[in-house]
Amino acid sequence: MEPVCPFVGPVLDIFSRLWTCSAHSTDYVYKLKQNLNNLEISFNSLKCQRDDVIRRIEMAEGNPTEPAERTNVVRDWLQRVQALEIEVQKILDDNEAIKNQGGCYFFCWGRKNCWSAYKLGKLVFLKKIVVEGLLSGGNFQDVTYRCQPDPLQQIPTVEVVGMEEKFNEVLESLISEGNHVRIVGLYGMGGVGKTTLLHKVNNHFSEKEQFDVVIFIVVSKDLNLKSIQNHIGKKLGVSWRGETEVTELYDRAQNIFKVIENKKFLLLLDDIWEGFDLEIIGISKNSMQITGSKIILTTRNKQVCGFMEADKRIKIECLDEDQAWSLFEQKVKQEALSCHPDVPEVARKIAKECRGLPLALIAIGRSMSSKTDLQEWQHALHTLRKSASQFSGMVFQLLCITIFVSFFSPKR
Structure with missing residues (x-):
């Protein structure tokens, strides 16, 4: 008999595991009614808890003197409760429909009925665990955090002569x-x-x-x-x-x-x-x-x-002629102005065509800062005189002229 002894322990362990598994499976079926009731009770408690959390959020978010937003943890919890509500309600509605039709899962004669009862029982059991987990995780100390106002910010700007x-x-x-x-x-x-x-x-x-x-x-x-x-x-x-x-x-x-x-x-x-x-x-x-x-x-x-x-x-008026030239000269840079003896005179005429508008002076001045040929400057003046007369100083059109001067000069 001694040689048999080493195998007894493992065999008993296997039978024990099979029995436990079988017991769980039968519990899914025979405790289905009890688990359904427990699921409904737990989920009703979860909905009450959710409503309390939402009420706390609304009170905090509705306080204009201390603006607040819900925390990400609370936001995620509410989304999970909302998704679970649909699933649980479907289980409860399906069960109620079966009861109203005179059916019953609890006396499952036949393989098909037993299998359906088993699947439902397992689903109810697992959903009950999820509900209880959300219940225990919904006891939030803080449901919102206080919104911080934007800090004072600097805005990039340009220095304009005469301003x-x-x-x-x-x-x-x-x-x-x-x-x-x-x-x-x-x-x-x-x-x-x-x-x-x-x-x-x-x-x-x-x-x-x-x-x-x-x-x-x-x-x-x-x-x-x-x-x-x-x-x-x-x-x-x-x-x-x-x-x-x-x-x-x-x-x-x-x-x-x-x-x-x-x-x-x-x-x-x-x-x-x-x-x-x-x-x-x-x-x-x-x-x-x-x-x-x-x-x-x-x-x-x-x-x-x-x-x-x-x-x-x-x-707020346009710059006078001296102020306009000073701003234009500042943006064109001396290197471009000294590329030819006649360029400064043409440049002054271009600045005059900008009619004292700082935005036009800055934009056109920057575009001309890379022009080092007299012909380019003369072409720019001709284009500006021809086009600007049509627009009565509208800066949008002047900026379009800037693009034209930059990209369609003779050198290009």
């Missing part, structure tokens, strides 16, 4: 003229340097602590109030929920107002083509009076300054 006087005038309006000047309107034709001036103002106050927040927004031709609100909200750290709706414009304005009403802000609105009511986007002129907040806007149309109720309106 210092207007820059100082704008600063004087903001600093020395008191709270009765809340809105400053800068107006003038396109390409005259309004945007460059606004960049200088942004950079000046981004380095100082005179304002709690400086916000720069390009409005452009197609007025989009929601886009303006988005830029303001991002700068303030306000998070938006939902998509664009008519009523949401008002809701966003309310959130912006609650955050900004006690802040001293500087709002820079560039390139406005049509006026709009500031209160629609959440800016109250009354609260600006209290906090000392300021708005500077730029536009081509003086009437827009009137619609926006600008307290001070500053016209």
Whole structure:
């Protein structure tokens, strides 16, 4: 009998494993009703927990004074609960349908019924484990994190001859003229340097602590109030929920107002083509009076300054002939100007054709800085004279001429 003994242990172990496996399989079938009930109870608890988490998120995200967003962990947990809800509900609905038809999984006479009961029982058991895992993982200490406002940022800009006087005038309006000047309107034709001036103002106050927040927004031709609100909200750290709706414009304005009403802000609105009511986007002129907040806007149309109720309106004019030449000379560089004795005279005529528009002077000056042949300079002057007369100083067309001068000179 002794030789048989070494085999007894392994055989018993195999039988034990088979018995355990068989017991689990039969439990899937005979405990199906109990597991279904437990699954439904656990999942109802999970849904309650989910609703509590969502309520906490909504309270945090809806507080405009301390803007917040849900954490990535909470976001992932909610997505998993949502996906699981569909799967569990289908199991419960299918079981309810079988019961209503007078069927029953619990007395599975026949191989086919037993196999169906086994598959369902195993699925219910596994889903119950997933539900319990999400339940235990849903006890979040923090469901959101506080949004941080964008830091004050410098904007790359170019130095323009003759702009210092207007820059100082704008600063004087903001600093020395008191709270009765809340809105400053800068107006003038396109390409005259309004945007460059606004960049200088942004950079000046981004380095100082005179304002709690400086916000720069390009409005452009197609007025989009929601886009303006988005830029303001991002700068303030306000998070938006939902998509664009008519009523949401008002809701966003309310959130912006609650955050900004006690802040001293500087709002820079560039390139406005049509006026709009500031209160629609959440800016109250009354609260600006209290906090000392300021708005500077730029536009081509003086009437827009009137619609926006600008307290001070500053016209940005073209450079005079000496200023224009100084800027053009700065961009062309001396190497190009000294390539031929007659080039400086032609260059002055080209600068004059730019009509004192800084943007045109800079763009054309840069394009001519690589031209070292008198014929190229003469060709550029001829092209500019011929074309510029058609466009009445419109900078877009002048820039097109710049491209023409750069790429279609005789040397090319």
